[in-house]
Amino acid sequence: MEKLTQQHFLRQISIGTTLLYVITENERRCERLLTQAAARIKGMGSPMIWTCTEGLSRDGEFIPDTVDLIKCLDFALSQTGPLLLVLKDIQWFWRDNPILVRKIKDLAFTSKNKGKVTVILGEEEWTPQCLRDEIIIVKQGLPEVEEIRAFLGQARENDPTLAKACETDPTLLERLVVAARGLDLTDLERAIRTLRLADMTGADAVRALLENKRRILQQSGIMELVIDTDGSDQLGGMENLKQWLKRRETAFGLEGISSGVGLPKGVLIMGVAGCGKSLFVKAIAAEWRLPLIRLDMSTVYSGVFGSPEASLNQAFKTAEAVAPCVLWIDEIESGITTHGFKSEGGASSRILGSFLTWMQEKKEPVFVAATANAIEMLPAEVLRKGRFDEIFYVGLPETAAREEIFRIHLAKQNADLATIDCKLLAGSTRGFSGAEIEQVVNAATFEALADQHPMTQQDLMTMVSRTVPLSITMAEQIKKIEAWAFKRAVPASGAK
Numbered sequence: 001m002e003k004l005t006q007q008h009f010l011r012q013i014s015i016g017t018t019l020l021y022v023i024t025e026n027e028r029r030c031e032r033l034l035t036q037a038a039a040r041i042k043g044m045g046s047p048m049i050w051t052c053t054e055g056l057s058r059d060g061e062f063i064p065d066t067v068d069l070i071k072c073l074d075f076a077l078s079q080t081g082p083l084l085l086v087l088k089d090i091q092w093f094w095r096d097n098p099i100l101v102r103k104i105k106d107l108a109f110t111s112k113n114k115g116k117v118t119v120i121l122g123e124e125e126w127t128p129q130c131l132r133d134e135i136i137i138v139k140q141g142l143p144e145v146e147e148i149r150a151f152l153g154q155a156r157e158n159d160p161t162l163a164k165a166c167e168t169d170p171t172l173l174e175r176l177v178v179a180a181r182g183l184d185l186t187d188l189e190r191a192i193r194t195l196r197l198a199d200m201t202g203a204d205a206v207r208a209l210l211e212n213k214r215r216i217l218q219q220s221g222i223m224e225l226v227i228d229t230d231g232s233d234q235l236g237g238m239e240n241l242k243q244w245l246k247r248r249e250t251a252f253g254l255e256g257i258s259s260g261v262g263l264p265k266g267v268l269i270m271g272v273a274g275c276g277k278s279l280f281v282k283a284i285a286a287e288w289r290l291p292l293i294r295l296d297m298s299t300v301y302s303g304v305f306g307s308p309e310a311s312l313n314q315a316f317k318t319a320e321a322v323a324p325c326v327l328w329i330d331e332i333e334s335g336i337t338t339h340g341f342k343s344e345g346g347a348s349s350r351i352l353g354s355f356l357t358w359m360q361e362k363k364e365p366v367f368v369a370a371t372a373n374a375i376e377m378l379p380a381e382v383l384r385k386g387r388f389d390e391i392f393y394v395g396l397p398e399t400a401a402r403e404e405i406f407r408i409h410l411a412k413q414n415a416d417l418a419t420i421d422c423k424l425l426a427g428s429t430r431g432f433s434g435a436e437i438e439q440v441v442n443a444a445t446f447e448a449l450a451d452q453h454p455m456t457q458q459d460l461m462t463m464v465s466r467t468v469p470l471s472i473t474m475a476e477q478i479k480k481i482e483a484w485a486f487k488r489a490v491p492a493s494g495a496k
């Protein structure tokens with residue numbers, strides 16, 4: 001189904017379409033668009049609008065005796081063009097109403113070559129079967145970036161509070177644009193209105209929009225908007241990954257990236273569990289200031305929220321509507337491992353196939369960040385060069401990285417870093433993952449708190465000695481992943 005834009009509308013008229021049905025959840029936005037389009041057609045003037053309570057009106061002036069729909073259509077039939085007739089509320093009348101449907105059909109037919117166009121607005125997808133040949137159905141869809149920007153520009157001129165907020169925060173307008181993507185303009189209007197409240201700031205307005213979006217995504221059951229994301233300063237080690245992030249930012253500029261202009265296709269991050277793959281994805285979104293949408297693959301495969309293919313398509317559509325954004329496909333292999341690749345009659349590979357096709361063909365700037373623990377489960381075509389910009393391998397942290405990770409997590413617990421020897425801790429935790437280091441710090445904090453003394457080096461060392469890192473019990477598996485990655489992936493840490 002085509003999307004309603006001014007261009008699309010004008011093209012339809014130029015090829016002689018006289019009857020359109022627009023599926024919309026925002027009549028006012030639709031009206032605005034049609035009014036703007038009509039203004040570009042010679043002699044058409046403002047649209048004439050019908051509602052079931054007020055009848056026909058044009059520019060606020062009512063045409064008497066047109067509340068009755070049939071009379072309204074008779075009036076329209078009697079007019080010589082050009083004329084844009086916009087009918088609201090029709091969905092309540094045109095089921096099982098042969099006279100009405102006949103009139104609409106006649107109007108569509110006699111409008112030809114007269115420059116008369118009828119547009120029916122409704123929320124439902126349903127239209128009478130017998131109008132099928134006459135009617136063109138379009139969907140309003142969500143506003144494009146340009147529409148949002150234009151709307152905000154207008155709003156700034158009319159609304160002194162918004163103008164003032166933009167003055168105090170020069171990045172506000174662009175942040176509102178990004179936050180409003182994937183939402184209707186009414187949400188944006190509401191967010192702007194909150195600025196009039198005494199204690200609200202621009203940042204609150206942005207947050208309100210993100211909250212809206214989070215609710216909408218949550219309803220899908222398979223997606224979630226991750227709001228509070230840490231930047232790369234919360235990520236120990238991984239110099240290569242950090243450099244990769246920075247280099248793109250230098251090349252395209254943060255403005256370019258966060259508006260989607262220089263946004264790369266995506267990365268696949270594989271490697272040992274608990275070493276910061278998820279953390280890195282969050283850092284990408286935070287550094288590039290993009291919304292982060294997490295797609296839960298195991299729920300997609302489980303089919304709880306509809307067939308996996310349908311839910312995946314839904315997720316892609318949503319991501320494109322929200323774009324520019326980061327779509328995080330967490331543990332991309334999880335569905336495959338739990339269900340088995342072949343036992344399902346190839347469903348998993350079909351799903352991955354549609355994922356790859358979409359990645360190849362997507363038009364909107366959606367950056368895909370996929371993470372995987374067990375990469376050998378993934379079929380070769382996922383890994384083929386060109387699908388992802390880069391495949392990264394995240395291994396166990398080296399000594400220097402472990403020191404950094406200790407520092408990060410100790411700082412998070414407000415420990416006194418001057419009294420703690422992070423170098424020594426790093427040296428004693430060979431084979432520990434980032435998650436295990438975090439665990440050590442948290443457990444030591446907890447113990448110290450229970451004993452009511454400030455945390456000491458000794459508390460930490462005790463926890464270290466009590467931990468058997470997974471890398472020991474899973475040595476074989478990690479070796480396998482490393483061997484695989486050695487040939488195919490860029491290590492996340494260390495010089496390239």
Ligand SMILES: Nc1ncnc2c1ncn2[C@@H]1O[C@H](COP(=O)(O)OP(=O)(O)O)[C@@H](O)[C@H]1O
Binds near residue numbers: 275408
């Ligand atoms: N390199 C790291 N720097 C800082 N913290 C880390 C690092 N790696 C892991 N962690 C800690 O371990 C937790 C789990 O990491 P996560 O990113 O979920 O691992 P993965 O997705 O690779 O299994 C994180 O929330 C973080 O607190």
Ligand SMILES: [Mg+2]
Binds near residue numbers: 277278330371
């Ligand atoms: Mg993870």
